[in-house]
Amino acid sequence: MPSKLCPHFLGNADLARFVEAGCPAVKLAGVFGEAEALLALRPDLLLIGRVVEPIDVLAEADAGQAPEVSARAFLDRQREQYQRNPLIKVWEGPNEPTFGPATDPAGMRRMAWYAAFEAERLRLLHELGLRGVVGNFPTGSPDLPLWTAFLPALDAAERLQGFLGLHEYSSPFMWSLTGRYQTANCGGALVADEGDTGWTTLRYRKVYRQFLALNGLDEVPLLITECGLDRIGAVCPGQSDGAWRDHIGYWNSYDGAQDPIDYWRGPERDAERYYAEQLIWYDRELQKDPFVVAAAVFTVGSTEPWRPFEIAGTRVADALIEHIRASRPAAMAARPTLPPREPPPAGEPERVVVPPGTGPARPPAANLLANAGFEEGQAYFADETRERAVPAGWRLAYAGPDEAPEADQAAPYGRPITVLINNRAVTAADRNRIFAGGAYCWKVCGTQPFRVRLWQAVAGLEAGRTYRFAVSLLPDVFISPGVYAGEPLSSEVRLVAEAPGQAADSGWRTGRETPFGQYTRLTLDFTPAGASATFAVEVRCRSRLPLAAWYIDELSAAPA
Structure with a gap:
C-alpha cells in the first residue's frame, strides 16, 4: 500500500x-x-x-x-x-x-x-x-x-x-x-x-x-x-x-x-x-x-x-x-517513456494574455482538469524562442531530433510550434469550424515531423473509480492550399492516462478515425488504483507539412 x-x-x-x-x-x-x-x-x-x-x-x-x-x-x-x-x-x-x-x-x-x-x-x-x-x-x-x-x-x-x-x-x-x-x-x-x-x-x-x-x-x-x-x-x-x-x-x-x-x-x-x-x-x-x-x-x-x-x-x-x-507499488518506477522535455526557463515563465474573442468566454463546466477549455486566455512560453505557448495550468513535452523516428518518417523530429489562439485569429467563415466551444483553442503545427504532448496531473481521485478523459481534435492536414492529405498517417493522435504503476492509452488514431477538416471527440476510460493520475494528449506527424495544423479544444476528465 x-x-x-x-x-x-x-x-x-x-x-x-x-x-x-x-x-x-x-x-x-x-x-x-x-x-x-x-x-x-x-x-x-x-x-x-x-x-x-x-x-x-x-x-x-x-x-x-x-x-x-x-x-x-x-x-x-x-x-x-x-x-x-x-x-x-x-x-x-x-x-x-x-x-x-x-x-x-x-x-x-x-x-x-x-x-x-x-x-x-x-x-x-x-x-x-x-x-x-x-x-x-x-x-x-x-x-x-x-x-x-x-x-x-x-x-x-x-x-x-x-x-x-x-x-x-x-x-x-x-x-x-x-x-x-x-x-x-x-x-x-x-x-x-x-x-x-x-x-x-x-x-x-x-x-x-x-x-x-x-x-x-x-x-x-x-x-x-x-x-x-x-x-x-x-x-x-x-x-x-x-x-x-x-x-x-x-x-x-x-x-x-x-x-x-x-x-x-x-x-x-x-x-x-x-x-x-x-x-x-x-x-x-x-x-x-x-x-x-x-x-x-x-x-x-x-x-x-x-x-x-x-x-x-x-x-x-x-x-x-x-x-x-x-x-510504493513495485511497478511505480516502470513508467512509459515520455518525449524529452525542454529544460524549464530560468525564473518565472513569461505569462501572456491572449485578448478575448468576439464573444464572452465560456464559463468552466464541472471538470477535474484546470483550464480545460483554455478559457482563461493565458499561456506561458516553454522556452526562450517564444514559439511554444503552453496554456496556463498545462505542461508541454516534445520529441527531440535524437529520438528514434517512426517507420517512413520523412526526417528527424523537429520542434513543433504551438499557439493559444482566440476566435479573432481566424476568418469569420472558419470561426465555427475551428473552435469546438468557447473563444479559445490550442493550435499545433510544424515545418518538420514532430511529436508533442500536452498534459496535466490530477489528484484527489477515488481509487477504483473509472474516469473518462475526453479531447476534441481538429486535424487540418493540408498538403497544398485547399487540398487535404490523402495519407491517413499524415496525422496521428492518442490519449494517455498514467498513474503510479499504471498506464493506458487509446492507441494512435490516424486520419481514418479522425477525419481531416472536422472535429472528432476522442475518449479514454481509466481506472486509477490510487488518488492521482496524469492525463495527456499527444499529436504526431511523420511528414513535412508546413500548411497543416492541429486544433485541440474542450478537454475534460470526469467520473465516467
Whole structure:
C-alpha cells in the first residue's frame, strides 16, 4: 500500500528525495518556487499551496459581514499568488480557525458562517480552474457537534472536487489519545478506550464516521495538511508535551513497554529513528482509509520559530524516505517513456494574455482538469524562442531530433510550434469550424515531423473509480492550399492516462478515425488504483507539412 506521508515545506530543504521516493503530495506554505522542479520529477505529484496570511475568521464572523463578501475579499488578496504559480492547482484557505465550544450558541453560528465562507471560496476557485481545501482546522478541533454546521462546505467540496483539510498532532507519542492511550488510563487502569480513533491523531475517523458518512459525504477526500508531534495540553503526569525535539529527554527515560510498536523495546535507542517509527505507525493507520490522500509531516524545511519541528537533514527524514520508497507499488518506477522535455526557463515563465474573442468566454463546466477549455486566455512560453505557448495550468513535452523516428518518417523530429489562439485569429467563415466551444483553442503545427504532448496531473481521485478523459481534435492536414492529405498517417493522435504503476492509452488514431477538416471527440476510460493520475494528449506527424495544423479544444476528465 503506498505511503500517505509527504513533506510540509517552509523553505530551505531538499524535497527531491521525498518526491523521487514516491510521496503522494507536497505542501508548500508561502514558498512556491519549487513547484516546477518537483513536477519535473513527478508529473502526477499533488502540490498543495497555502498563502501565509493572518486572518481572524472568528472576528470576521462576529463582525456581521456576509461570509460570501469575506470569501471574495480573501480570494482577491491571494489572486496574484494563484496567477504567479499556475502549477499549483490546490489551495488552502484560512489556517487553523477556531470557534469555541459547541455548548456556546455563538460557536455554532460562527461555524455556519465559516461553512458559507468556505463554500463560496471553493466556488470562486473553481471559476479560476482551481481546487480548494476546506476547513484546515487545528488539532483536536472543532468540537465534534460543530461539524453539523460545517456540512454545507463539505457538500461544496464534493461538488467542486475539493478536499477536507485537518491538522493532527499529539504528544509525547503519535498514538497518544488514540485507543487505550488515554489520560484516564495514566495510572495503568484500562477505563477508557477509543478503539481505532483518537482525540487528536486519528480524530478524523470520528468526523467521517459520525458526521460525513451519515450525510453521504464520506467520499470527500481528506488531506491532513499538518501532522506530527506538538503541544496538546493533555498528557499524563511526568510526560513531555511539545515538538518532537522536546521529547528526547523524556523518551530516553522511557522503556517503551506499552508502545504499539517494538522499536523502543529493542536494543537500538535512536530518538530520531523512534520519531520516524511513530510516524510510520501513523501512516499504516492512514493506509487503512482510502479517502485519506496525504498527510504532510511538519516540517521539512523551516524558519526560525519552527526549528524544534524540523526533520530535514535528520535520520527522521532518512527513515521516512526509505519507508515511502519501500511502500510504493513495485511497478511505480516502470513508467512509459515520455518525449524529452525542454529544460524549464530560468525564473518565472513569461505569462501572456491572449485578448478575448468576439464573444464572452465560456464559463468552466464541472471538470477535474484546470483550464480545460483554455478559457482563461493565458499561456506561458516553454522556452526562450517564444514559439511554444503552453496554456496556463498545462505542461508541454516534445520529441527531440535524437529520438528514434517512426517507420517512413520523412526526417528527424523537429520542434513543433504551438499557439493559444482566440476566435479573432481566424476568418469569420472558419470561426465555427475551428473552435469546438468557447473563444479559445490550442493550435499545433510544424515545418518538420514532430511529436508533442500536452498534459496535466490530477489528484484527489477515488481509487477504483473509472474516469473518462475526453479531447476534441481538429486535424487540418493540408498538403497544398485547399487540398487535404490523402495519407491517413499524415496525422496521428492518442490519449494517455498514467498513474503510479499504471498506464493506458487509446492507441494512435490516424486520419481514418479522425477525419481531416472536422472535429472528432476522442475518449479514454481509466481506472486509477490510487488518488492521482496524469492525463495527456499527444499529436504526431511523420511528414513535412508546413500548411497543416492541429486544433485541440474542450478537454475534460470526469467520473465516467
